[in-house]
Amino acid sequence: MGEQVVLISSSIVRPVNKPGSDRTKIHLTPFDLNLLHIGSPQRGLLFPKPNPDFHVISRLKASLSLALEIYFPFAGRLVKVENLEDNTVSFLIDCDGSGARFHHAEAKTISVSDLLQPDGSVPDFMKQLFPADDFKNCDGVTKPLLVLQVTEMKDGIFIGYCYNHLVADGVSMWGFINTWSKICSSGSSSFVHKPIVLKRWFLEGIHYPIHIPVSEAERPRPSRELPITKDRVFHFTKKNISDLKAKANSEVGSSDITISSLQAVTAHMWRSIIRHSGLSGGETQYKVVVDVRQRVNPPLEEDCFGNMIYIQQAIATVEELLNRGLGWAALQISKLVSSQTNENCKKFAEDWVRNVKNLKTGVGSRTVGDFVLVGGSPRFEVYNNDFGWGKPVAVRAGPGNNISGKLVLFPGIDEGSIDVQTSLWSDVLVNLLGDVEFLEHVSIMV
Template identity: 75%
Template sequence: MAGGVVLVSSSMVQPVNSNQSGRTKIHLTPFDLSLLQFDYPQRGLLFPKPDPDFNLISRLKTSLSLALDIYFPFAGRLVKTENLEDDTASFYIDCDGSGARFLHAEANSVSVSDLLQPDGSVPDFAKHFFPADDFKSCDGVTVPLLVVQVTEMKDGVFISYCYNHVVADGVSMWDFLHTWSKICSTGSGFNPKPLVLKGWFLEGIDYPIHIPVSETERPPPSRELSSVPTTKEWIFHFTKENISNLKSKANSEVASNDQGISSLQAVSAHMWRSIIRHSGVSREQKTHCKLVVDVRQRVNPPLEKDCFGNMVYLAPATTTVEELLDRGLGWAALKIRNLVSSQTSENCKFFAEEWVRNVNNLRAGIGSKVDGGTIVIASSPRFEVYNKDFGWGKPIAIRAGPSNSISGKLTLFQGISEGSIDVQANLWSDVIVKLLADVEFLEHVTVA
């Protein structure tokens, strides 16, 4: 490792119950398989430093073993089957109890204040606080589906993780983290309910799904990296008052609308318009705001809200740069709201059927068709992140890791103060500079 981070140990943590009979195979849906070439998502929580007698690493590993017994898919492996008759491959999750990887690291020269820059910038060394091994979901056939890194700092602890996206989404991952933290802080006093798998498959689609072998292989490394402009990561903080003002402004501009603009839609629209205004794309060009849509409650019949698995896909709100910039915040927010409300069970069915009919371009990953006119909004401020107390205190901050990093990627988190939202933006360096000088943008944003 680097950036002042030294790897102390690497080990496998298996479920406490080694008998995994009865839960051996999970078939994958088009929603899962569409993410085969995506990097493992990475998130991390910053905590104060516990007392020396807390036995941090041993307690975390013991409680992780118990948590994996409940969330057993994370302890499995992805299995790839070659279908020689049609030169395709199929995948499923084998819940064999192989375990998750646990990395223990130290960064004794790094303090909490080094990580949390007052201007909102994310220091470059922060990437070393994540288990960043460039894993893609298709690599799950040989690498763990979950990797955890615990980095002990001068005055804090950073607990980060990356996970295979075909196995789970943000809803399931944060549920898992909540269970793990509860077990660690209460021991045997916490009795979580049994895991409910999503158990959803679209009628008319044969499983396992056959994918062209060429689409399941890793793309070659890009040779154009040296000519690509550099990106920077920045934290933009929206206070409860910021959000209230943005929401009021958006709704006042669409007064005839019978359903109000939400806080999240207003914030997303503000970021979309502000970034595109400084991206240098022509007014005639198309611009997209891609949102992660959770379909648990959208399919018919609906699934349980917290069922385990991956039940998300990207859906774009699309317009021209000219319309986006000229028609105002309310119009852009309404565009996003209409996109979200249009994601019905029929849309989910259409996505799945079309994906199976046209399995191609998987290897483009999240960067597919992403350019200066596109933003991608990941995660959600609805995820409760500051209640993850492992037994020595609540988190101080949350950060996203370097995976799936493209210019225009926005990761939204619950803010530490009530009713606030944090946006971790990965943008071209020149766009960041222009945003920080944009009075109209900063009117509704607090730089962290």
């Protein structure tokens, strides 16, 4: 459809009150620094069009300024410190109130129905609705930690955003969006919100700031040309999920272990994708983003602000995965999740500091196609984000970090359902859409 999104304006929105000389500086942990060269996450919400007298852009900008007063780290900047004594660098977040970038765009020919394809496909022009392309978290030294784009469409509004993973994860980001929407819908500065709680989890024996070799801190060169991925949203109804969960648990056949709905759904995706990835043998990995807030000891507040995730994986041979059934695959996921204890978190952090390396390898090979990577969560509060003119009608992930096998989970718009936005190579997607066993438990009508 060509370049149908036109940028009208771009500005910096700062917190209502600029911080003083005693402003907060946040040291970065191994969980943060492990994501230094990963692309910044991109998400977006699709809304119906408000009445003309709502004054969308001015209301959104004014309320954003108030929200940044509460979630002040998003208005800060990443600082890179050179340690000349040992030829290393360190990073920290300086909450200096520099602000977030706000793009206002128009797409007068794009309608809501253009985005919500009946078969769940994600149109190529969707990437124009997001405010950043190829942002890496290390770019926060020169770019804002939060960039937003509000696009006024023919009959809708799309709010897309890109945030730096060094300062926050999905829990913190959706908490911010929820607060921003409440401030905007209230239409006043009288909105009361408790102060955010910054994460306070720093291992004893690790000296902060952490020193990183200069060679590892440099932004990696662009990768060679990679196969093009296509995105598709697969919708799992409440019944789809119930059937998969019952099937997985019946195959496991254990009274001691109960496969969860999420484990059953992602096991189904893992097996189905690998079945069509052209792997004749070898190993495959199921990689999942783990929130460690309630896994460390003492546990942190469930909504504490910061980045408290890391990626862990279950490994199986391709033969095992495809031949041993849904229950076996779900059981491997269940074991992986239950094994993430305080000791695992400590070991990950300690090992990372001792061996600061491989920062540029990302989440795995971008060309082999032998894994799935599961991010997002159906537990995130998505559809209650009403900015004052109605609730969202859809949520989407942006084009950042697109690798074949990436799965981003969202709650479905119907209670108890799950949407999985899936990035796959075109040939894998075509084969998956012709897989009767896969489609038996999935609805591609969204």
